[in-house]
Amino acid sequence: MTVEIETPSEPRSRDADRSQQAILLASRDEFAEHGLGGARMDRIAERAGVNKRLIYYYFGSKDALFRAVLEHSYAGIRQAEQQLHLTDLNPVESIRRLVEFTWAYYIDHPEFITLLNSANLHQARHLGKSERVLEMNSPLIQTLREVLERGRAEGQFRGGVDPMQLYISIAGLAYFYLSNNHTLSAIFGRDLMSPKARNERLSHMTDVILGYVLTS
Amino acid sequence: MTVEIETPSEPRSRDADRSQQAILLASRDEFAEHGLGGARMDRIAERAGVNKRLIYYYFGSKDALFRAVLEHSYAGIRQAEQQLHLTDLNPVESIRRLVEFTWAYYIDHPEFITLLNSANLHQARHLGKSERVLEMNSPLIQTLREVLERGRAEGQFRGGVDPMQLYISIAGLAYFYLSNNHTLSAIFGRDLMSPKARNERLSHMTDVILGYVLTS
Amino acid sequence: MTVEIETPSEPRSRDADRSQQAILLASRDEFAEHGLGGARMDRIAERAGVNKRLIYYYFGSKDALFRAVLEHSYAGIRQAEQQLHLTDLNPVESIRRLVEFTWAYYIDHPEFITLLNSANLHQARHLGKSERVLEMNSPLIQTLREVLERGRAEGQFRGGVDPMQLYISIAGLAYFYLSNNHTLSAIFGRDLMSPKARNERLSHMTDVILGYVLTS
Amino acid sequence: MTVEIETPSEPRSRDADRSQQAILLASRDEFAEHGLGGARMDRIAERAGVNKRLIYYYFGSKDALFRAVLEHSYAGIRQAEQQLHLTDLNPVESIRRLVEFTWAYYIDHPEFITLLNSANLHQARHLGKSERVLEMNSPLIQTLREVLERGRAEGQFRGGVDPMQLYISIAGLAYFYLSNNHTLSAIFGRDLMSPKARNERLSHMTDVILGYVLTS
DNA sequence: TATGAATGAGCTTTCATTCAT
DNA sequence: CATGAATGAAAGCTCATTCAT
Numbered sequence: 001m002t003v004e005i006e007t008p009s010e011p012r013s014r015d016a017d018r019s020q021q022a023i024l025l026a027s028r029d030e031f032a033e034h035g036l037g038g039a040r041m042d043r044i045a046e047r048a049g050v051n052k053r054l055i056y057y058y059f060g061s062k063d064a065l066f067r068a069v070l071e072h073s074y075a076g077i078r079q080a081e082q083q084l085h086l087t088d089l090n091p092v093e094s095i096r097r098l099v100e101f102t103w104a105y106y107i108d109h110p111e112f113i114t115l116l117n118s119a120n121l122h123q124a125r126h127l128g129k130s131e132r133v134l135e136m137n138s139p140l141i142q143t144l145r146e147v148l149e150r151g152r153a154e155g156q157f158r159g160g161v162d163p164m165q166l167y168i169s170i171a172g173l174a175y176f177y178l179s180n181n182h183t184l185s186a187i188f189g190r191d192l193m194s195p196k197a198r199n200e201r202l203s204h205m206t207d208v209i210l211g212y213v214l215t216s
Numbered sequence: 217m218t219v220e221i222e223t224p225s226e227p228r229s230r231d232a233d234r235s236q237q238a239i240l241l242a243s244r245d246e247f248a249e250h251g252l253g254g255a256r257m258d259r260i261a262e263r264a265g266v267n268k269r270l271i272y273y274y275f276g277s278k279d280a281l282f283r284a285v286l287e288h289s290y291a292g293i294r295q296a297e298q299q300l301h302l303t304d305l306n307p308v309e310s311i312r313r314l315v316e317f318t319w320a321y322y323i324d325h326p327e328f329i330t331l332l333n334s335a336n337l338h339q340a341r342h343l344g345k346s347e348r349v350l351e352m353n354s355p356l357i358q359t360l361r362e363v364l365e366r367g368r369a370e371g372q373f374r375g376g377v378d379p380m381q382l383y384i385s386i387a388g389l390a391y392f393y394l395s396n397n398h399t400l401s402a403i404f405g406r407d408l409m410s411p412k413a414r415n416e417r418l419s420h421m422t423d424v425i426l427g428y429v430l431t432s
Numbered sequence: 433m434t435v436e437i438e439t440p441s442e443p444r445s446r447d448a449d450r451s452q453q454a455i456l457l458a459s460r461d462e463f464a465e466h467g468l469g470g471a472r473m474d475r476i477a478e479r480a481g482v483n484k485r486l487i488y489y490y491f492g493s494k495d496a497l498f499r500a501v502l503e504h505s506y507a508g509i510r511q512a513e514q515q516l517h518l519t520d521l522n523p524v525e526s527i528r529r530l531v532e533f534t535w536a537y538y539i540d541h542p543e544f545i546t547l548l549n550s551a552n553l554h555q556a557r558h559l560g561k562s563e564r565v566l567e568m569n570s571p572l573i574q575t576l577r578e579v580l581e582r583g584r585a586e587g588q589f590r591g592g593v594d595p596m597q598l599y600i601s602i603a604g605l606a607y608f609y610l611s612n613n614h615t616l617s618a619i620f621g622r623d624l625m626s627p628k629a630r631n632e633r634l635s636h637m638t639d640v641i642l643g644y645v646l647t648s
Numbered sequence: 649m650t651v652e653i654e655t656p657s658e659p660r661s662r663d664a665d666r667s668q669q670a671i672l673l674a675s676r677d678e679f680a681e682h683g684l685g686g687a688r689m690d691r692i693a694e695r696a697g698v699n700k701r702l703i704y705y706y707f708g709s710k711d712a713l714f715r716a717v718l719e720h721s722y723a724g725i726r727q728a729e730q731q732l733h734l735t736d737l738n739p740v741e742s743i744r745r746l747v748e749f750t751w752a753y754y755i756d757h758p759e760f761i762t763l764l765n766s767a768n769l770h771q772a773r774h775l776g777k778s779e780r781v782l783e784m785n786s787p788l789i790q791t792l793r794e795v796l797e798r799g800r801a802e803g804q805f806r807g808g809v810d811p812m813q814l815y816i817s818i819a820g821l822a823y824f825y826l827s828n829n830h831t832l833s834a835i836f837g838r839d840l841m842s843p844k845a846r847n848e849r850l851s852h853m854t855d856v857i858l859g860y861v862l863t864s
Numbered sequence: 865t866a867t868g869a870a871t872g873a874g875c876t877t878t879c880a881t882t883c884a885t
Numbered sequence: 886c887a888t889g890a891a892t893g894a895a896a897g898c899t900c901a902t903t904c905a906t
Contacts, residue, residue: 015869051870054870057870061898121333169424177384179336181336208424267887270886472874473877474875485893552829601856636813636817643806878896
């Protein structure tokens with residue numbers, strides 16, 4: 001999941017960029033697997049194939065590195081969301097696609113969930129150092145609002161739906177299932193990650209969300 | 217290292233019980249605040265007001281202690297769920313009460329969410345050491361199944377609803393909102409934990425779930 | 433130069449005291465030889481024959497350890513000064529004894545000079561964390577004041593001598609010679625630490641100080 | 649690594665000279681503030697506004713840089729001393745001027761004291777790598793010897809005064825006061841660096857030295 | 865002449881855990 | 886039942902120094 005955000009223009013040593021990217025990807029995986037507390041700088045260096053010192057040279061500290069990884073991940077999902085083009089579809093298909101996208105994105109980017117968990121664990125204590133995250137996905141909310149209004153205008157959707165609440169709900173339906181799949185699989189004695197189970201979950205999620213927004 | 221939380225049968229020293237309980241509560245808070253990796257045995261000892269060595273005497277290791285805390289937490293919610301008496305209500309009220317209960321429980325026990333996160337983070341790597349968790353809340357699923365069937369029989373509910381999926385969905389709607397409330401509050405520029413916001417969320421959740429299960 | 437300051441009364445593990453003392457003496461030597469920046473915790477642990485971790489267990493940090501060493505050293509010279517009994521002698525002998533004592537103490541405790549240097553180097557930047565040092569040697573100043581007054585009353589000493597200035601001067605005459613003896617020996621092409629050279633310096637110092645305080 | 653401080657004979661790049669000077673001044677300040685052990689090459693580079701690699705290009709190593717700084721500082725005081733022209737004055741005024749000069753120089757060049765301290769700390773272990781320092785201030789000693797002899801011939805000064813001892817004493821009287829001013833100010837509860845306190849010290853120093861050399 | 869990238873070695877400090885009583 | 890003393894291993898981080906250009 002390499003996200004090239006900005007085209008580098010200045011003639012900088014290619015190795016510098018490559019090293020930074022390597023560190024970023026390696027630490028994303030390490031943080032995802034072990035959490036912020038459990039991640040090891042040594043392992044990140046090894047994974048990235050660079051000297052440990054170089055991580056500090058570029059990112060300063062473990063915390064700062066974690067923040068960089070978070071921002072990188074947020075940028076990734078924000079960018080993916082921007083390619084959804086929800087307004088090209090009719091309202092029902094639009095909602096359906098958003099549910100499917102959310103589900104697929106979490107499945108394809110399992111590290112995103114763990115990173116979010118870690119972020120929330122630590123934000124609870126020392127809040128919001130990374131202000132850059134904030135401008136995250138207001139655009140999608142705006143689009144969703146338009147979709148809901150159009151569906152309402154066409155008589156398909158119920159009124160009074162808060163797009164933010166809906167967005168959070170869609171995310172929550174996917175997130176909890178995936179984030180806790182180990183515990184849940186154990187509790188319910190089913191493999192919740194089998195292809196069949198995944199399809200059932202997506203189907204259920206779609207039903208829940210459409211059942212909510214659709215009238216009659 | 218077995219921890220007897222419920223009434224001990226043999227006449228054990230009151231101090232012993234008190235120490236164990238103190239350790240359990242202290243470590244629950246510490247794990248909730250810092251995660252498994254970030255929790256510190258020293259701090260747990262300090263919080264519990266006991267000598268660090270005593271923790272090892274009773275619980276054996278940090279991992280074992282974490283497992284004990286998890287089991288304790290699971291036992292807590294299981295016990296609370298058992299007092300719901302869903303079958304005393306009509307199907308619609310029953311579902312409504314389950315949603316309300318889940319919401320309220322997560323709000324009252326914020327450590328539960330963090331512990332779940334930590335558990336899943338680590339289970340992802342070394343699976344299921346604590347087999348005792350498994351028998352967790354099948355009973356509630358069974359009750360929910362009966363509620364759904366009754367609603368279906370009375371023509372109020374749609375058919376084909378998997379009680380496990382529904383249970384996970386209810387949990388997910390509450391969990392994601394609360395777990396990520398810092399990030400979400402920042403992104404959307406609203407305080408998602410104000411009394412008003414909480415009520416709105418509960419209202420929305422209920423609408424979503426009822427919108428899904430209800431026919432017509 | 434072991435200074436037993438306070439008789440331990442409580443029945444504490446002997447090893448604890450011994451370990452702390454060993455750490456204190458080892459770090460005093462290490463700090464004296466290498467300065468605060470150049471001292472190595474590993475070497476201190478080795479010198480003290482204890483585990484490195486134990487140093488942190490007892491002293492908390494390198495800085496705190498340095499402060500403890502300083503206080504220990506100050507206590508040492510203060511205690512030695514208190515055994516001078518200057519008031520038992522006539523004024524001239526009293527001054528002579530103070531000069532001799534200062535000289536001998538610095539020679540016998542070469543670490544004291546280096547520690548003072550290090551302390552001042554660092555105090556220059558983050559001032560006075562160790563407030564306990566403050567009550568150091570006012571008592572000697574008071575004694576010196578009495579000696580000067582008596583000498584004045586007996587017509588031997590000049591008036592208007594500030595005991596603090598005199599105390600600093602006596603110290604300075606010894607300190608600079610010893611502190612810079614390597615450089616000075618090189619510059620002047622003499623071994624300034626030979627027994628003969630030492631005697632000459634003490635003799636000179638005594639002449640300077642008596643030449644100043646004596647009338648006629 | 650020879651550093652030409654005085655006018656370079658061959659036409660060297662102005663930038664090169666400027667860089668070397670900048671490094672020299674920056675490292676002098678850094679060494680003075682933090683000592684040899686505490687000084688940081690990174691900070692020196694930053695202070696000097698040059699690339700870190702350039703320091704190595706010009707000076708070879710941290711130790712060599714420190715030696716260059718020391719030599720630079722010694723050269724500075726030696727040069728200042730040569731402009732004293734002590735022989736132009738009568739013996740008493742000559743001594744008085746030397747005391748005043750020493751005091752003023754230390755006050756104006758506080759880094760000199762710290763550098764001397766660091767030098768002595770490290771020379772104590774690996775002696776005398778910089779032989780160039782040695783020719784330092786024999787000339788002044790020679791001048792001082794002449795002054796003392798003249799004073800003796802004129803009957804004002806006592807005989808048998810070793811000019812080296814006197815020189816060291818004058819330096820020591822100023823040095824100890826200034827080097828330990830933080831500690832001393834704290835101990836005695838006075839601000840030893842106030843203008844008034846400084847004047848008193850100089851006055852005292854002059855009295856001590858003249859009290860010693862003058863007859864009757 | 866000058867520099868950004870990179871590193872091996874070693875630093876202070878932390879941690880879960882055990883020993884001895 | 887309880888504890889203060891002690892530790893091996895490893896963590897995050899720093900440092901003087903070198904490489905490549």
